[in-house]
Amino acid sequence: MNNNLDYKTGIKDTLPTVFGFIGIAMAFGVIGKSAGLSTALVGLMSLLVYAGSAQFITVSMLAATSPILPIILSTFLVNSRMILMSMTLAPYFKDESLGKNILLGSLLTDESFGLAVNKLNFTNDKLSFSWLNASNTVAYLTWVISSILGAILGNFISDPKKFGLDFALVAMFIGLLYLQVLYDKGLNKTLQLIVIAITLALTYLGLIFLPINLLIIVVTLITCGIGVLVKNAFF
Structure with a gap:
């Protein structure tokens, strides 16, 4: 990472996390397919819900024929942490418009939040809309495309755990945590x-x-x- 906060740098800084997104999104696609969802539904869920762990829970609850209300409540509870993350980053974008803040908050992920926190160590506690929007966009597109590919591969892969896909997200978070501890000079x-x-x-x-x-x-x-x-x- 460096102290640049432009769109291009946002893409570059996010690329190392892409492999984690690919692994877990493809695992979701495989699991969604095995649960009876079509490839189109898997892609639509990633496009509209865009919540990794909540999507896994939703698929399992749909497979168990759970009522819609518990599914909605579970999705909210699992993703309620995003409220805390958005509140943490909000002060850095107080000069941006409401629409831009809503866009950033809607596409914020654990990974882009972790990257943003690490980025603060290189930019004298500054963030920009262009940089975070680029990071969010890369993550979003990677997740949607990879989940669709996973659903397609689901016709041939019965157990994603055999390929270690279930550990991809955990490995990525370990890496982000290591970088935060390594570079954070404020704590x-x-x-x-x-x-x-x-x-x-x-x-x-x-x-x-x-x-x-x-x-x-x-x-x-x-x-x-x-x-x-x-x-x-x-x-």
Whole structure:
């Protein structure tokens, strides 16, 4: 990464994450196909819903003939974390129009959020609409196209886990976390490691007591609170 915030640089900065999108989107396409969805429906879901984990949950609930209301509620809960992410980035775009902010928020992903947070380390805490819009657009197009390809390949691939496609997204997040810890000059490294350890512990315990739909948002809120307390008390 560098300190440029133009559209072209946004595309360049996002390209390393594309392989993660391809892997998990193709896995979704394969799973959607095996659940009985047509290739067109798989593509339409990625085009309109555009929510990785929620799409997997939706497909599994549709296959189980779940009512529509629980499916909508589950989708909202799984993606409620995006509210927190959008609020975190919103101050950097306060001078942009409402329409541009809605566009950025609508296409924001975990990956583009992670890239944006890392980018702040190189730009003196500045972001631009062009850069983030480019990142979002690359992610969006990659997801839609790859999920359609996955649905097509679903006619020949019965189990995506055999190819490691289920681990692609996890690997990408590990890489983003590593880059954030490596380049973030604003936070003490010890503090960052403490927060990471707390997050891992809470996630492990949360898997025992909480439904997966609520786990991410609950752990995020609790960890953020603990992180602020630890920072103010010891750093």
